[in-house]
Amino acid sequence: MERDPLDHKGLIREAYRIEAITLGECRSIFLDWALSTPDGTDSRPMIAALLDKYRADFPDHPMTQVLEEGNQRAMVPRRRGGWRSRPRD
Template identity: 55%
Template sequence: MKGDAIDPKGLIQESYRIEGISLEECRSIFMDWALALPVDADTSSNIGLLLDRYASGRADHPMTQVLTEGLAERTTARRRGGWRGRRQSS
């Protein structure tokens, strides 16, 4: 199955078609989707577009939950670590 620029392999679309899909399966599909995106893709915008496209009227679908969590995770700033994170301020 071929998708488009937002869902290159059609993974997200297909997940909404699977009856009885679990949250864990949706998380795995989401990871596969994220890995298929180009490095320079705007992931947050793509997740928002996927929610607009597929989640309407499907608030209880596990993929809707995964996409919503993915959007929240991308907008939350986190400390990235590395030597700058461990370096003491003078």
């Protein structure tokens, strides 16, 4: 099977295959997916493409809802914390 560049671990695909999956479980899977994207990657186009791929076949699925929420809030991740965030005296 060929790997999907949008979902290289197959997390989103598998979420759609799980019967009776909950919204909370979908959010957890989405977080795992988001954390596995390469650093500095803009996730907005990836989320939009995943929605295009799954929304028509699964309009009422909780993962579709999570992707729609993620699409509205997506941003390029930035690292926070570490020595650079500490105030200088």
